[in-house]
Amino acid sequence: MNKIKETFIIGFALFSMFFGAGNLILPPSLGKNAGDTWFLVTIGFFLTAIIIPFLGILAHAKLQGSMYDFGKKVSPIFSYFYCVIVYLIAVVLPAPRTASVTHEMAVAPYFEIDSIITSLTYFSLVFIFALNRSKVLELLGKFLTPLIILILLTIIFIGILNPPEYMLDSKLATPFVNGILEGYQTFDAIGAIIVGGVLVISINFKKKASFKSKQLIIIKAGFIAGVGLLIIYAGLIFNGALFNSTFKEEATRSEILSSLSMQTLGNIGTSLLGILVALACFTTAVGIITGTADYFKSLFKNSSKAYFITALIGSILGVVMGQLDVQKIIVFATPTLRLIYPITIMLIILNVLPTKNISSMNFKIVTIITFIFSLPDFLQFFNKNILTSITNIIPFANNHLGWVLPAFISLALVSIYEYLQHKKRLT
The missing domain is CATH 1.20.1740.10 (Amino acid/polyamine transporter I)
Incomplete structure (x- = not known):
């Protein structure tokens, strides 16, 4: 063919x-x-x-x-x-x-x-x-x-x-x-x-x-x-x-x-x-x-x-x-997606980035941070008033995107830390 x-x-x-x-x-x-x-x-x-x-x-x-x-x-x-x-x-x-x-x-x-x-x-x-x-x-x-x-x-x-x-x-x-x-x-x-x-x-x-x-x-x-x-x-x-x-x-x-x-x-x-x-x-x-x-x-x-x-x-x-x-299926899907979608997005991004720059530690920390900051979105689907004192201070949380900045900041910080550690070992 x-x-x-x-x-x-x-x-x-x-x-x-x-x-x-x-x-x-x-x-x-x-x-x-x-x-x-x-x-x-x-x-x-x-x-x-x-x-x-x-x-x-x-x-x-x-x-x-x-x-x-x-x-x-x-x-x-x-x-x-x-x-x-x-x-x-x-x-x-x-x-x-x-x-x-x-x-x-x-x-x-x-x-x-x-x-x-x-x-x-x-x-x-x-x-x-x-x-x-x-x-x-x-x-x-x-x-x-x-x-x-x-x-x-x-x-x-x-x-x-x-x-x-x-x-x-x-x-x-x-x-x-x-x-x-x-x-x-x-x-x-x-x-x-x-x-x-x-x-x-x-x-x-x-x-x-x-x-x-x-x-x-x-x-x-x-x-x-x-x-x-x-x-x-x-x-x-x-x-x-x-x-x-x-x-x-x-x-x-x-x-x-x-x-x-x-x-x-x-x-x-x-x-x-x-x-x-x-x-x-x-x-x-x-x-x-x-x-x-x-x-x-x-x-x-x-x-x-x-x-x-x-x-x-x-x-x-x-x-x-x-x-x-x-x-009804769309309604059922919403809370689940608010929790699993951010984790999926970050796993995709982590796997696309060059392997030499992304370690197992990066995968662990970014996934944990993404999960933690996605949890309020999941819970607020069932009770809008839950965790509002926290979400009010997280950027974009009121738009159901509170996980974005913490996930990418943690990715950047871990990458910088590992780069500095690698440089330190070489000297």
């Missing part, structure tokens, strides 16, 4: 594993609320939904292992617990959300079918794809992703060329911060360390190449996926802003996306959107279930039985949790 063609197929496959339910329904809703500040929102959204995930893929290119390798420098025990928690979150929240969105937008409008039937059919197909994982990259990259991108670009460009007469002003007090926090809900940073592992293993299945050549393929694929996400996200946010005067005030995220497709593509738009939603959600669910099964397979000495059982359990959990509506 031509090398350029192969790289694009892998890049498209990676894009499709990233691009799921949240990636579709979040940007237009964000644009609706952002109005004339859509550009600031977009930059914030890019940070957590594109740049950090791309760094996650770069880290995978450097490590070429599994998610376990991301946290092992903190400690092996921490890494095991971290991996189990992240995979559990992925299987219980974003994977079922793909089935919920598919039912709400691609099935319910056309057929009187109970959501349990949709989930059973949906995750049966996901399970079949997961068992045929050696063909996943080719099937996703060659066939499904180009169709997803084509439909999305059609909606975006028609919307830009035929906008309504006016745009409503922004409803957001801090649009940049809102963009950052909404980017959490895409699960893309967590997705990067899950589907990046799928990418590494799938490339190993397909070809026996040198570490360097595989590294180059992964980086190029990550870049292709990142550019694709950037164009689609920016287009959907901008369209949401352009059309915000046409949406109902209380419209849900799914209803905003449906309205946008109807206004740009007419009646045929609803049908095309249904196909788009089903494809985008399905590819992400396959990536999550496959990645989770890969990890538990590695825990049990590459046991095929462990892979099969994990994929089966993940699919069953998807059916059960898929009975919840999308909004």
